[in-house]
Amino acid sequence: MTAPNAPTPNLPAHEIVYRQIREMVLFGELAPGQPVTIQGLVAQLGTGMTPVREAIRRLTAEGALEFKGNRRVCVPDLTAQHLHELAFARVALEPHLAELAIKQATPADIDALEATDARVNAAISAGDIRSYLEQNYLFHTALYALSGADILCPMVQGLWLRVGPSLRIVCGRYGTLNLPDKHAEAIAALRAGRAADLSAAIRDDIVQGQDQIAAALAEAGGDSLA
Amino acid sequence: MTAPNAPTPNLPAHEIVYRQIREMVLFGELAPGQPVTIQGLVAQLGTGMTPVREAIRRLTAEGALEFKGNRRVCVPDLTAQHLHELAFARVALEPHLAELAIKQATPADIDALEATDARVNAAISAGDIRSYLEQNYLFHTALYALSGADILCPMVQGLWLRVGPSLRIVCGRYGTLNLPDKHAEAIAALRAGRAADLSAAIRDDIVQGQDQIAAALAEAGGDSLA
DNA sequence: CGGTCAATAATATGATCAAATTATGTCCTG
DNA sequence: CAGGACATAATTTGATCATATTATTGACCG
Known part of the structure; x- marks a missing residue:
């Protein structure tokens, strides 16, 4: 029917x-x-x-x-202060979720993450912003979901929801060339069971991305990216 | 009309x-x-x-x-895991907000906090659970609001919203006698401008409260407090 | 004990009312 | 006489309610 x-x-x-x-x-x-x-x-x-x-x-x-x-x-317009708050919260929560995920991840899970990361890289090479945003989001979300954290995962998704629009602006303005990609390090650490390395890779990924948005915002001058 | x-x-x-x-x-x-x-x-x-x-x-x-x-x-029924996640997020965020607040707080702000803390203590002495919950919430909320963090403050309030019902159960079951109260230390640190001490006081306050709920939950046996 | 029917509660649409923003016209000023 | 500002009117938009539709629950009968 x-x-x-x-x-x-x-x-x-x-x-x-x-x-x-x-x-x-x-x-x-x-x-x-x-x-x-x-x-x-x-x-x-x-x-x-x-x-x-x-x-x-x-x-x-x-x-x-x-x-x-x-x-x-x-849609909210992020100020430098807001960006700072988001970066703090993300660094505080996301590496922790990654460490929790490392205990639960099966080889099949890791393979799926690697496949998603391949699509991220493909999107970067192709300069396909929309696809990059989708697959990058999917990579992080899928990794954190492995932790099984019912409360922290939705919280982190809320943070992504706030960063999304600004990230889009930055990509559209400066291209997908020098985007942060610590995903390979993250996957390697995940396979090896090295929690500290995974945590560091995720933290670096976050910091790099936020720094790019901050730089774009500083270049734009005012409080706004628009 | x-x-x-x-x-x-x-x-x-x-x-x-x-x-x-x-x-x-x-x-x-x-x-x-x-x-x-x-x-x-x-x-x-x-x-x-x-x-x-x-x-x-x-x-x-x-x-x-x-x-x-x-x-x-x-209304959600917290499991031990959920409680753990909430404690992690609160410890990660609330002491930081307190440290941010210390730079903004005026003497008048601190006096207002002290007045609220007096009402907290009065409620504890009187065994008035509802008033304790209200004033304790108000104390923390007002302190964090001084930070001026537009994003982190609502996030933390969301965490309190999840803890509230369980805290009520615990108070109703075990009374208001041995509730956590690091507020005096917090106010002293705030007055002295000692960020590390303030941060530690808030962290201890959170940990003590969460430990009480965890203990009550363990005593109740199952995943539920109900 | 299983299936069907009725009652109940939630979902979803459309209509109506109130508020705000925008556009227009007139009046005042330079 | 021309340009701008203020006031008023009209259109657009949001808020609320009342109502119909649908699914689920619980009870009753086979």
Whole structure:
């Protein structure tokens, strides 16, 4: 009855809408500072306004969207201070999740991560920004998910949700050439069971990426990347 | 037409409802594992169901409520692992916020904190659990707010939102006698400008509190406090 | 003990109301 | 006479509610 590509017809509409808008933010379809209107999303996604409202509330709570004063919602525009806070939180949490993951990872898990990293490199070579953002996100997310941390993983995903739009801007402006890639070191450490090395690789990856955004922001002058 | 106690008629209803439910969770009016129905809240709060739906989505995103499979929402029941994750995140973030706060705090700010701490102690002496939870939350929140960290502060508040219900259970079960109170040390360090001491005091406060919950959970046997 | 039916609660749509922003026109000033 | 600013009106947008639809739960009957 349903089309073959309807894997989860039981999923509520607000969940679908939430994921759609979330991907728009994560992979840069919505730029920082860009206003987001409920009715615009209703028209764009072809659904009622209640699911859209609920999705926006959720994303606002996660920091992916921001209440801009008078009932106006937009994608947040990061300041240097915000970037600093995000870097601190990421360095505090993500290496720890990686260390937890090392105890749970099976060889099959590591192979899957390596395959994802190959797609990351392919995207970098091809200069495909969208694909790079997706696969890079997938690499980190999949690694952390191995930790089985029910609370910390969603927290970290919230941090990525805040960094996403700015990362997109930086990639679009300076290309995918000198992007951070400590993934190979991370995978090697994961295979060898060297927790400290894995932790360091992830930390370096984070710091490099954040430094690039910070540099772009400093070059842009003001508080904004827009 | 409206009652005299309508101080903010301009605030949207979903915001009001959100804060009401949030306080219920934070201060233990809703117990862990307790199911939360939309219509129950509609009847209890005397509002429409749309604001209630939006508030529930927001709280679910923050981890204060949990989607329990079949479109059922309830207050999460912490396992030992979840408690461990929360303790890690709190220790990673809250002492840092305290250190940031020390640079911004004015004498008036510190006096206000001391007044709040006095109310914490009064609540402990009186055995008033609800007041203790409120004032203790207020003490930490106000301290961290001094840091001016727009991203980290809401993150930490999300952590408190998850701990709240369990803390209430523990207080109700074992009383307010041997609760952690490193607040005096924290205030002294804050006045003296000793960042390391302040950081240590906050960390000890967190660890003691979490250890109490962990002990209660271990005594209860299973994964649950309920 | 299993299956079916009814009741209940959540999901989702559309309509209505209120608020805000934008655009326009007029008046005042240089 | 021209340009800008303020006030007002209109359109756009968000908030809320009432209602219909659907799925799940629990009970009752075979």
